[in-house]
Amino acid sequence: MPPLHEGQRVAVLADSQNLYHSSHSLYSRNIDYETLLDTVVADRELVRAIAYVIRADSPNEEEFFEAIEEIGFEPKIKDIKTFADGSKKADWDVGISLDAVTLGDHVDVVALCSGDGDFSRLCSHLRHQGVRVEVFSFGNSAADELLDAADSFVDMSEEKERFLL
Template identity: 75%
Template sequence: MTEIHPGQRVAVLADAQNLYHTAQSLYSRNIDYSSLLEKCVSDRALTRAIAYVVRADSPDEERFFEALEDIGFETKIKDIKTFGDGSKKADWDVGMALDAVTLANHVDTVVLCTGDGDFSRLCSHLRHEGVRVEVMAFKESTAEELIAEADSFLDMSERTETFLL
């Protein structure tokens, strides 16, 4: 595992859908992505910040995507798919995992901003490759296996004044 040090290269991968839905269901508030990015980087060298978002044709979403870019996130946008039965789906699990694996040779730390337990195996893989893995999410909706596989976990629920608008 890579220890924290000045000049450490950090990649931040933010699962915007996961964060949004949790912040809305728990607090009826939105994420402060500027504070999130600042805390993720913490005096280290930011190599890449990616926010994975879904286009659902809702009002103001383009403005939200632009705001993320102004803050310093690269946005990766996926259109929501509607199926014949009316169900909808759009997730970035595979895209986030591929980006994390690709970035692993270029960074010391990957910060995953998600509570999705599907990323627990990714954490163990990255750690095996010598990459430090930090997870930032709301503990109430974070899978225990994800917390267990990360080098560190920051519970955003303990700092709502920092992470919520």
């Protein structure tokens, strides 16, 4: 795998639901998306930053969508689905995976901001294609299989005051 260096082309894919639930269950705080993006990109070339979000008719969510866009993320929004039994579901796993594979042909690095173990196979695929995979998440809620499949892992818990509002 290529080493970390200036000039690498980076795609940042933020699984906002995973980050939200992790930061709230561990610290009852929100993610600082501006710091996250700046940290991930560092001195490299940002090709694309996408934040995958769910519209759940929560207070202030439209303000959040606008704020992440101002920071530099392209918000991809999916409506939550409510089923007849009252259960709700919304996730972006397939969308994130498809975007990562597509972007993999155009970048040196895919930075996956999620701790979801479902992405371990995606990481293995991208690495096989010669793309460096960096995972940014909270260690206490990140799946071991995801961390094992990535080239590097930044444990946001180690610098929680930096990554949380």
